[in-house]
Amino acid sequence: MSEHHAPIMTAHRAGLVGCRSCGRVWPEGQQTCLRCRSDLNPPDRRSLNAVWAWLIAGLIFYIPANLFPMLKTSTFGGLAGNSESTILGGVIELIHYGNWGVAAIVFVASIVVPIGKFLSIGWLAYVAGRPASVKDAHRRLVIYEVVEFIGRWSMIDVFIVAILSALVQLGFVASIHPGPAAVSFALSVAFTMLSAQSFDPRLIWRGLPLRSRKD
Known part of the structure; x- marks a missing residue:
């Protein structure tokens, strides 16, 4: 009954x-x-077109951000060698030197968080306005708030590159320069943030039933 x-x-x-x-x-x-x-x-569900557009743009730029080098290091004008590090390569190198904490921060901020945001925003845009229970709506709202909260930490990899490039400029002895992946990663983060901001959280409640039932 x-x-x-x-x-x-x-x-x-x-x-x-x-x-x-x-x-x-x-x-x-x-x-x-x-x-x-x-x-x-x-x-209006038509506003989701902007969400999908920004999200796809962010995903496109995230691919070269992981394939191209994030940092370029030159020692003694290149006589002692030049090195390039991708995001994942930098994490592996940090682990190799025993910097587990820094490696974990970079891995989470540069790989886990962006992929998690892509999946979360895509899922929210897919289910927005669709039938849902009150519990489902609250769950979607929590996911949206988490995405909004972690968005401010998405640029940590770019900040690290900027700080290292500014501090390690010793001329002929050693220098660090940002690689092409830094620009791609920054654009990917910016587009993902625009995607999250384009999402209308009011659509979360549009799929609620007119009445709740208790069997």
């Missing part, structure tokens, strides 16, 4: 539209938020 409970009311079903800038809700016909003066746009 099933029992119906109170309807699951959302802002969209109540005839309201929320402001994505300040969170204030207004009647559906309102065009501008009177609190922050931002434009009010109702949630």
